[in-house]
Amino acid sequence: MARTLYGKLWDTHVVAEADGKALLYIDRHLLHEVSTPQSFEALREDGLTVRRPETQLAVADHSVPTHDRDKPIDDRQAAAQVALLERNCAAFGIEYLPLAGNDQGIVHVIGPELGFTLPGITLVCGDSHTSTHGAFGALAFGIGASECGTVMATQTLWQARARTMRVTFTGRLAPGVSAKDMALAFIGEVGASGAVGHAVEYAGEAVAALSMEGRMTLCNMTIEAGARTGLVAPDETTFAYLRDRPRAPRGEQWDAAVAFWRTLASDADAAFDREIVIAADGIAPHVTFGTSPDQVVPLGTVLPADARFDRALHYMDLRPGDAMEGVPIDHAFIGSCTNGRLEDLRAAAAVIRGRHVADGVRALVVPGSMRVKAAAEAEGLDRLFVAAGFEWREPGCSLCVAMNDDRLPPGARCASTSNRNFEGRQGAGARTHLMSPAMVAAAALAGRIVDVRQVAR
Amino acid sequence: MKPLSTVTGQAISLREADVDTDIIYPARFLLVTEKKGLGAYAFADRRATPGFPIGEDNDRGILIAGPNFGCGSSREQAPWAIGDLGIRVVIAESFGEIFYGNCFRNGMLPIRLDAAQVAALHDVAEAGGTIDVDLAARTVSAAGDVLPFDIADDRREALLNGWNDTLRILALHQDDVSRFEAAQRRAAPWLWTARI
Numbered sequence: 001m002a003r004t005l006y007g008k009l010w011d012t013h014v015v016a017e018a019d020g021k022a023l024l025y026i027d028r029h030l031l032h033e034v035s036t037p038q039s040f041e042a043l044r045e046d047g048l049t050v051r052r053p054e055t056q057l058a059v060a061d062h063s064v065p066t067h068d069r070d071k072p073i074d075d076r077q078a079a080a081q082v083a084l085l086e087r088n089c090a091a092f093g094i095e096y097l098p099l100a101g102n103d104q105g106i107v108h109v110i111g112p113e114l115g116f117t118l119p120g121i122t123l124v125c126g127d128s129h130t131s132t133h134g135a136f137g138a139l140a141f142g143i144g145a146s147e148c149g150t151v152m153a154t155q156t157l158w159q160a161r162a163r164t165m166r167v168t169f170t171g172r173l174a175p176g177v178s179a180k181d182m183a184l185a186f187i188g189e190v191g192a193s194g195a196v197g198h199a200v201e202y203a204g205e206a207v208a209a210l211s212m213e214g215r216m217t218l219c220n221m222t223i224e225a226g227a228r229t230g231l232v233a234p235d236e237t238t239f240a241y242l243r244d245r246p247r248a249p250r251g252e253q254w255d256a257a258v259a260f261w262r263t264l265a266s267d268a269d270a271a272f273d274r275e276i277v278i279a280a281d282g283i284a285p286h287v288t289f290g291t292s293p294d295q296v297v298p299l300g301t302v303l304p305a306d307a308r309f310d311r312a313l314h315y316m317d318l319r320p321g322d323a324m325e326g327v328p329i330d331h332a333f334i335g336s337c338t339n340g341r342l343e344d345l346r347a348a349a350a351v352i353r354g355r356h357v358a359d360g361v362r363a364l365v366v367p368g369s370m371r372v373k374a375a376a377e378a379e380g381l382d383r384l385f386v387a388a389g390f391e392w393r394e395p396g397c398s399l400c401v402a403m404n405d406d407r408l409p410p411g412a413r414c415a416s417t418s419n420r421n422f423e424g425r426q427g428a429g430a431r432t433h434l435m436s437p438a439m440v441a442a443a444a445l446a447g448r449i450v451d452v453r454q455v456a457r
Numbered sequence: 458m459k460p461l462s463t464v465t466g467q468a469i470s471l472r473e474a475d476v477d478t479d480i481i482y483p484a485r486f487l488l489v490t491e492k493k494g495l496g497a498y499a500f501a502d503r504r505a506t507p508g509f510p511i512g513e514d515n516d517r518g519i520l521i522a523g524p525n526f527g528c529g530s531s532r533e534q535a536p537w538a539i540g541d542l543g544i545r546v547v548i549a550e551s552f553g554e555i556f557y558g559n560c561f562r563n564g565m566l567p568i569r570l571d572a573a574q575v576a577a578l579h580d581v582a583e584a585g586g587t588i589d590v591d592l593a594a595r596t597v598s599a600a601g602d603v604l605p606f607d608i609a610d611d612r613r614e615a616l617l618n619g620w621n622d623t624l625r626i627l628a629l630h631q632d633d634v635s636r637f638e639a640a641q642r643r644a645a646p647w648l649w650t651a652r653i
Contacts, residue, residue, distance in 0.1 A: 015633045023626065027648055035531065035532065038492045038533070046621070063488055081490055084490055118648075130531075142531040144531055144559035145492075146622070147559075153626075154623060193475075196554055226554065254647070403488060420477075422480065423502070424502050425484070428502050429502075
C-alpha cells in the first residue's frame, strides 16, 4: 500500500502496539536546561538510569545571557539552572555541550549543524519547536518534561498516530519573500489550531527550492498551526547539507544511509487526510498584527474588522483598517530557532547597504549557535551589523522567550524574526510583530514596518 | 501519580480562545527548577486584570476553557501550575496537543467537547452550578444533561489507576525494546556508531 513519509517514519519505529497506539522507539533526544530538571528528578525518585546515554545531547540555550559570556552568569536562578543541567548530564552519562564551547547554541540549530539530526530518525526534545528537525525527513516532535524522563529511561514513547496533511506550495517565491512568509501564510490560512492532530508534510516546487535553512524555518513554525510535526522529504539538498557534518555517518555507512533516505519520500499515490495548496508565487511578505501567529496579514492589506481580534488589537494598540506598513517600532530582534541561521543573518545584512538603525530603535542580532556566529564573522557580517548600529550577541534563545535579561519593557514594540507573538512573550506588556529577517532589518533601519521589496529597489 | 476517577463541584469559566502556555505560565518563571508550588505563578500577568477568574485562592477543581487552550510551548509548568491550584479537569473545545498530553502525566484530565456543549458548561459555571465529571463512565453531567466524552482507553486506564508511564513501559516492554534495537542495529547501523 502507498505510504506517506510520515507513515514510513512511523512504521520503522513501532516497538509494540496496543489500544490503537504505538510504542515508538526514539532514536535521538536533545536536552536543554529548562525542560529537564524535573525529568532527571523523576529518574532519581524512581531509581532509574538512562538506557542509551549516547543518543542524548544536552546544551543550555533558553536562560543563558547573550553578552559577557566570559563571566559567570549574573542571574542567580539562570546560573543555577545551567549548572544543574551540567551536573545532571554528568551524573547520568549524557554529553553536555559547554556554554563556553564552539558547539553551543539553540538546540534546534545545533542538532542539524552537528549532523545529530538525520533523515529517517525519531527525535524529541522538551521544546515545541522540535518540529524544526522534520526539515530533514525526521519524525521530530516536542514533548513535556515527564516524557523527557520516559525517553531517557526507556528510549520509547506511547504515541497516537496523527492524521496527515500535505501543504503544497506551487510555483516559486518572489524576490524579498522567504520561508518565514510561507510559514506565516500557511498559519494564517489554517489558523492556530487548524493543524492540531496532524503531521504536516510540506511539498511542491517552492519547498523543493528551499535551502535546509529555509525548510527548517518552515517546519519550525508548524507548531504555531497546532501540529507537533512538520516534514519535508529528504533530497539532494538534504544530503549535501549533511555530508561531512561532525556526527553524520561516513564512508560506507554514509552510502547505506543515503540509499535508505532516498526511500523515505511519500509514495506518488499516497493519500493524505487533508490537502492544502498555496500559490507560493502569490505570497507577499507577511507581518503578524495580533497575539497569536495566525493573526497575520500580507503587506498591501489592512487589518480586518472582526470581533475575534478585539482583545488582540487592544493589546497591540492597533485598529481595524490600519495597514502594517508604517507602524513604528522601537525594538528589532534577529535570531531564534526560527531565523537564527547563517542564511537568515545574510538576508538581514543584505538589506543594510550602508544605512544605520533608526534613532530610538534598539536592534539585536543573536546568532543561533557558536558555529553560525563564527561563520557569520568569517564573512564580516558582524562588522556590517555593528557598523549599522545593531548589537552583535552570543548565541541563545534570547528575545524569543525572554528568559534571560534580553527582555522588553511594557509597551515596547518589536519587529522580530522569532516564532511567537503571544502576550508578554518578549516581556510583560511588550508587543511583538513576527516577520522575516529581511523585513526586520528593513524595519530596524526605517524605525517602522516597511515593505522590504520597496527598500531593496 | 494521583489517580482520578470523579471530580464534582463548581467550575471556573475562562471563555477566551487561544490561551497559550505563556499566559498560563509566563516564561520568566521557567527559571524555577521545581515542579511543586508553581500555582503562585499561574496566570501571573493576568491576575491583576479585573474580573480574571483564577486566583491563588482557587477552590474549584474544574476549569471550563476556550478553544485551543494550552497552545504554544511544551512547558509542563503549565499543567503543574494549574494543578497546584487544585484544578484537575479542564474542559474545552480543543487543546494545544502537547499541553493535552502533559495533563495526563500529572493526574489531570483534559476533556474535549463540542462548542455548544462547552458554551453550556460556561453558563453553568458562571451561574455557580455544580458539574460532575466521571472518568469511569466517560461523562460530564451538569444542569440535568449528561454529556459523554471521548478519551483513549490507555489514558483513561492510566488515570484511573494512577499509573506512571515510564515504570509501566519498563515493566511490560523491555524485551520488545531490546528486540527492536537488535533489528535496527542490523537495518540502520549508522544509527549505532560509537560516537553519535
